[in-house]
Amino acid sequence: MSRVDAAAIRAAFRERGFIADEAFGTALQLALALEKPLLIEGPAGVGKTESAKVLADVLQTRLIRLQCYEGLDAMSALYEWNYPRQMLHARLTETDGSSLEQREAQIFSERFLLKRPLLEAITEERSPVLLVDEVDRADEAFEAFLLEMLAEWQVTIPELGTIRARHKPSVILTSNRTRELSDALRRRCLFVWLPYPSLEQEIDILHARVPGLSERLALQIARLMHALRGLSLQKAPGVAESLDWALALMSLHRDHLDAKTLEQTIGCVLKVHEDRAVLDAHRDAVAPILSDTSSRTEPGGYGLETDFGFGSVSAPRG
Numbered sequence: 001m002s003r004v005d006a007a008a009i010r011a012a013f014r015e016r017g018f019i020a021d022e023a024f025g026t027a028l029q030l031a032l033a034l035e036k037p038l039l040i041e042g043p044a045g046v047g048k049t050e051s052a053k054v055l056a057d058v059l060q061t062r063l064i065r066l067q068c069y070e071g072l073d074a075m076s077a078l079y080e081w082n083y084p085r086q087m088l089h090a091r092l093t094e095t096d097g098s099s100l101e102q103r104e105a106q107i108f109s110e111r112f113l114l115k116r117p118l119l120e121a122i123t124e125e126r127s128p129v130l131l132v133d134e135v136d137r138a139d140e141a142f143e144a145f146l147l148e149m150l151a152e153w154q155v156t157i158p159e160l161g162t163i164r165a166r167h168k169p170s171v172i173l174t175s176n177r178t179r180e181l182s183d184a185l186r187r188r189c190l191f192v193w194l195p196y197p198s199l200e201q202e203i204d205i206l207h208a209r210v211p212g213l214s215e216r217l218a219l220q221i222a223r224l225m226h227a228l229r230g231l232s233l234q235k236a237p238g239v240a241e242s243l244d245w246a247l248a249l250m251s252l253h254r255d256h257l258d259a260k261t262l263e264q265t266i267g268c269v270l271k272v273h274e275d276r277a278v279l280d281a282h283r284d285a286v287a288p289i290l291s292d293t294s295s296r297t298e299p300g301g302y303g304l305e306t307d308f309g310f311g312s313v314s315a316p317r318g
Contacts, residue, residue, distance in 0.1 A: 004032050012058040017208040018050060019201055027192035028055065037150055037171035039135075039186065042194035045238015048174040051194070052131035055172065062128040064169070066117035068138040074145045077118045078155055086112050108159035122153055122165035130169040135185075136178045147185050197239060199226055205239060210246040220257040221246055223289045225269070231282055234272045244268045258290050 006025035013020045020028075028051075031038035040048045056063035066077055086107040093103055115123065121130040132146065149155070153165035173189060175181060197205060202222040206213055221242055229236045245268040254261050270276055279286070 005029055009058070013051075013054055014208065016054050016057060017205075018047065018054045019197070019204045019208060020051075021201070024051075024192055024194065027190060031172075031190050032170060034190070035168055035170075037173055037189040039173045039175065039181075039189040039191045040194050041175045041177055041191070043196060043236065043238060044176050045240040046194050046196060047239055048194055049131065049133055052129055052133075052172040052174075055170065056129035059129065059170065061126055061170075062124060063131060064117050064121045064124075064128050065131040065133055068132065068134045068136075068142070070137055070139065072138045072142050074142065076116060077142070077145075078116050079119045079157065080114050080116065081108070082112045082114050110160065113157075113160070118149060119155060119163070121169045122155065122163065124167065124169070127167035128169050130171045132171065132173045134176060134178075135173045136175040136181060140182065143182055143185055147182070147188060150188050196226075196229055199223065202226070202239065202242060206242060206246050209243050210250065213246055213250065214255055216256055217246070217249060217254070220289055221249075224257065224262075224286060227286050227289065228269065228279070231275075231278050231285070233270070233275045233278055235270075235275065237269045241269045241271075259287075262286070262290060 006022060006029045009028050010020045010022070010025040013025070027038060030036075040051065042048055052065075053063055089107055089112070090103065093106070098106070117130070121128055135143065135146070138146075150171065153168055154162055156162045196202075199222050202225060203218050206218040206221060210218075225237055225242050245265065248265050248268045249257070249261070252261075252265070266276065266279070270279065
């Protein structure tokens with residue numbers, strides 16, 4: 001991008017189907033300008049991970065992703081040695097006359113080093129986007145190591161020495177708040193909260209990511225998602241579920257939502273069995289959103305948005 005300002009970032013994101021508001025665009029602008037990590041928190045499924053992918057595409061650079069999990073340690077995130085190749089090389093060079101020191105230097109050289117995401121990020125020829133995904137799933141020991149890494153941008157490998165970053169990566173950290181992050185890590189980063197989208201934003205997202213989706217169906221999906229998020233669900237549906245639902249409905253050639261279609265496709269949205277009971281107990285809350293008048297599209301036809309005063313119609317394929 002020639003201009004790295006909030007408006008240009010939002011426009012570039014929109015071109016790629018990601019609808020970013022002004023606060024999010026400004027947060028990305030400042031993270032790039034100040035070369036500071038950006039910590040993105042918010043509910044699951046609102047686009048935190050996707051934002052890093054889109055940013056890498058906008059910057060025309062590589063995305064390097066570190067998926068965090070319980071038990072992740074520094075070595076797993078940095079590097080490991082290719083032991084099978086080292087053993088094979090050692091066997092093949094047993095009789096070549098090399099000294100022990102020479103053979104040791106050979107097998108502990110970069111050709112036998114397997115780079116993991118953090119080491120990859122600091123050895124790239126061009127500044128990549130480093131995504132540290134779901135950092136809240138890692139334990140506090142790894143968080144402390146990550147904090148040091150973000151401060152120094154260098155790592156020491158005993159056999160090779162200290163490797164410093166050629167270019168500082170653009171860093172995105174995401175968290176679903178399964179545990180509280182340390183104050184030190186938060187101070188190191190800029191912060192933005194990515195909430196569920198507004199009704200208008202969700203409609204824009206649906207149209208941007210699901211071409212051909214009708215206005216009527218997009219409005220119904222968005223309204224239903226907002227109604228569902230207002231219920232006491234164990235797993236509230238995110239934008240990812242909205243998009244899955246829209247694609248599923250289009251694959252079934254549905255041009256609107258009614259009670260029967262909702263029942264048939266609710267598995268795209270609610271992923272916990274107990275949440276179905278919660279929905280059943282609040283049918284009255286979603287009933288006004290559903291259309292009770294069926295609009296059948298004959299095989300080989302398309303549902304039309306315009307009803308010409310006679311209700312939904314079907315048009316044959318041209």
